[in-house]
Amino acid sequence: MRYSRQRESILSILQATESHPTADWVYDKVRREISNISLGTVYRNLAQLEEMGQIRRINADGQSRFDANLSPHDHFRCLTCSSIFDIHMSHDDMTAGLPADVPFKVTGINLELLGVCNECQIKEIKGENSHVA
Amino acid sequence: MRYSRQRESILSILQATESHPTADWVYDKVRREISNISLGTVYRNLAQLEEMGQIRRINADGQSRFDANLSPHDHFRCLTCSSIFDIHMSHDDMTAGLPADVPFKVTGINLELLGVCNECQIKEIKGENSHVA
DNA sequence: ATCATAAACAGTAATAGTTACCATTAAGTT
DNA sequence: AACTTAATGGTAACTATTACTGTTTATGAT
Numbered sequence: 001m002r003y004s005r006q007r008e009s010i011l012s013i014l015q016a017t018e019s020h021p022t023a024d025w026v027y028d029k030v031r032r033e034i035s036n037i038s039l040g041t042v043y044r045n046l047a048q049l050e051e052m053g054q055i056r057r058i059n060a061d062g063q064s065r066f067d068a069n070l071s072p073h074d075h076f077r078c079l080t081c082s083s084i085f086d087i088h089m090s091h092d093d094m095t096a097g098l099p100a101d102v103p104f105k106v107t108g109i110n111l112e113l114l115g116v117c118n119e120c121q122i123k124e125i126k127g128e129n130s131h132v133a
Numbered sequence: 134m135r136y137s138r139q140r141e142s143i144l145s146i147l148q149a150t151e152s153h154p155t156a157d158w159v160y161d162k163v164r165r166e167i168s169n170i171s172l173g174t175v176y177r178n179l180a181q182l183e184e185m186g187q188i189r190r191i192n193a194d195g196q197s198r199f200d201a202n203l204s205p206h207d208h209f210r211c212l213t214c215s216s217i218f219d220i221h222m223s224h225d226d227m228t229a230g231l232p233a234d235v236p237f238k239v240t241g242i243n244l245e246l247l248g249v250c251n252e253c254q255i256k257e258i259k260g261e262n263s264h265v266a
Numbered sequence: 267a268t269c270a271t272a273a274a275c276a277g278t279a280a281t282a283g284t285t286a287c288c289a290t291t292a293a294g295t296t
Numbered sequence: 297a298a299c300t301t302a303a304t305g306g307t308a309a310c311t312a313t314t315a316c317t318g319t320t321t322a323t324g325a326t
Contacts, residue, residue: 002293002302023283038305043284045303058243059192062313063283074243078250080257087246103251110191110207110245113220117211118236124213135273135322156312171276176313178274195284196312 001052007045009033014055014068020075020084022063058084076104134185140178142166147188147201153208153217155196191217209237 013029014021021029027042046066049055058065060077065084074087085104116124146162147154154162160175179199182188191198193210198217209218218237249257 004293004303006304036305038307040285040306041304047285058245059194061192062195074245076246076248076250078253079247080249080253083250083252085250103254104246104248105254106246106248108247110243110247112191112207112243112245113209113237113239114212114241114243115209115237115239116213117209117216117218119216120211120213121236121238137274137322139275169276171278173277173314174275180314 001048004045006030006034006037006041007048009037010042010045011049011054011068014049014066018069018086020058020065020067022065026066060084076102076106078104079107134181137178139163139167139170139174140181142170143175143178144182144187144201147182147199151202151219153191153198153200155198159199193217209235209239211237212240 009030010026013026019025023039023043023046026046027037027039030037030042046055046057046064050057050066054068054070056067056070058067058075061082069086074089076085076087077083078085142163143159146159152158156172156176156179159179160170160172163170163175179188179190179197183190183199187201187203189200189203191200191208194215202219207220207222209220210216211218
């Protein structure tokens, strides 16, 4: 992977915020530094940075949001305004005694495990989908 | 809410599967019963059923998936083929001793709390966003 | 049973977020 | 400095979803 000013700028913008921004928000910000940067470049680099494990993708409603904070943590998402807040709490605490001191009205939990299913692992061994991401 | 054959059909299709289908999959299925049903009708009804709490929406990658199984459970999503599987396990077990007997290679957990943030609760009281979903 | 009302519809157009394409630029190597 | 090719900017295309509009239909009242 070759260095690029665009990617560096995108990453540092993400690292400087705690707001879990969308690609569009990043685009607006990075344009102040690189005025003619293309939106496609922003998307491409966000995908690459995710692939390299330098940022996390959160998919809320219809949009991706990005987070450069790699310390293990979870998120609270407001169903009204779509804001995302960091939650630093053990999963046990979260599901057991749900937040009393937290200014959120929590109405639901989405827990999702990610990985590779059995069938895909088998195919992987057979080399059948080396072409799949 | 008025009865409609279309909505009934959509709901019963969802209740008959464990595959967490997309709107498009539901559309294909329901067309076998109501051949001229419109895709817009499928989307509208899925949104209404969700609103009424009769189905759950799961948002994976760029698409919504739907689940009529209302018993509390979580999901495993394959990063390769996008399949979603039900996980019936306590959150404690899930995050503590992660699945050993399960045929998934688990590489990540997304836990997301949903609800209404402090700011939105205040606005709600003031009646400022009665127009917001 | 007929009628009136508006919810729900089918069909289509429009939108939003994202990806693909391609000619040009520039990072890194020789 | 010349070369190779990853990465870019600009634009077109694509996919999932929503909005619009005239028509149909469920349902409650006459």
